[in-house]
Amino acid sequence: MVLCQNVFKEFKAGTSFVAVNNVSLHVKTGEFVSIIGKSGSGKSTLLNLIGLIDKPTSGNIFIDGIDSSNMVESQLARIRCEKLGYIFQSFYLDHNYSVYKNVEIPLLIANMPSNKRRERVETCLEQVGMLNKLHSKTSTLSGGEKQRVCIARALANNPSLLLADEPCGNLDSENTQVIMEIFQVLNQKGVTIIMVTHDIEDAKKANRIITMKDGKIISDEN
Numbered sequence: 410m411v412l413c414q415n416v417f418k419e420f421k422a423g424t425s426f427v428a429v430n431n432v433s434l435h436v437k438t439g440e441f442v443s444i445i446g447k448s449g450s451g452k453s454t455l456l457n458l459i460g461l462i463d464k465p466t467s468g469n470i471f472i473d474g475i476d477s478s479n480m481v482e483s484q485l486a487r488i489r490c491e492k493l494g495y496i497f498q499s500f501y502l503d504h505n506y507s508v509y510k511n512v513e514i515p516l517l518i519a520n521m522p523s524n525k526r527r528e529r530v531e532t533c534l535e536q537v538g539m540l541n542k543l544h545s546k547t548s549t550l551s552g553g554e555k556q557r558v559c560i561a562r563a564l565a566n567n568p569s570l571l572l573a574d575e576p577c578g579n580l581d582s583e584n585t586q587v588i589m590e591i592f593q594v595l596n597q598k599g600v601t602i603i604m605v606t607h608d609i610e611d612a613k614k615a616n617r618i619i620t621m622k623d624g625k626i627i628s629d630e631n
């Protein structure tokens with residue numbers, strides 16, 4: 410599903426900094442992988458590279474066998490839309506819109522016909538237990554509810570790969586448990602998941618734990 414070959418990411422803001430340093434990684438279809446490591450170790454940077462949100466300085470990233478290296482932005486956008494789902498700690502929900510509209514946005518981008526969109530939005534919200542808040546503005550939701558709407562939005566286009574950057578970072582233990590259970594159910598349904606987390610107990614819910622330090626993978630355990 411994901412293959413990284415000798416991936417480097419160097420940031421050149423004044424002084425140069427190598428945030429991802431020669432990472433090679435193979436994540437197979439159906440795996441649930443956690444990435445842990447200290448703050449600044451390069452976890453989010455690596456996830457953004459895998460998610461085709463950012464480009465490596467060197468090295469190759471294949472998604473589903475497709476080499477992303479020489480793709481132009483429109484090709485990358487298409488893969489993001491068709492294959493990937495993203496969940497970020499900082500939500501990135503549009504608070505001017507309802508729950509419904511936020512989850513509908515990826516379907517609009519994918520040009521899904523309007524008669525199918527409603528059913529798809531409802532299915533996704535039902536999966537995360539948020540169907541009852543369909544018409545609420547996202548600004549009125551609790552932190553855990555917002556995060557569940559983010560998951561519903563990430564699921565909208567039926568992604569084969571779900572990328573989550575500290576999906577439970579802001580949440581209490583009860584909401585964390587709800588979200589980890591949703592992830593486990595999705596994984597059982599065949600969705601490949603890569604999740605960055607600070608919490609070792611959450612990391613253990615995955616079948617594989619990768620530890621990063623100073624931009625490198627220092628351990629990779631099943």
Ligand SMILES: Nc1ncnc2c1ncn2[C@@H]1O[C@H](COP(=O)(O)OP(=O)(O)OP(=O)(O)O)[C@@H](O)[C@H]1O
Nearest residue numbers: 420421422426428447448449450451452453454455
């Ligand atoms: N756009 C950027 N420009 C310059 N440096 C950056 C940029 N993005 C990240 N970095 C640096 O790269 C390093 C890795 O950052 P990254 O966000 O990947 O860490 P992280 O492991 O996700 O940390 P955290 O657990 O705190 O989220 C950090 O030292 C950070 O300052």
Ligand SMILES: [Mg+2]
Nearest residue numbers: 452453454574
């Ligand atoms: Mg991070």
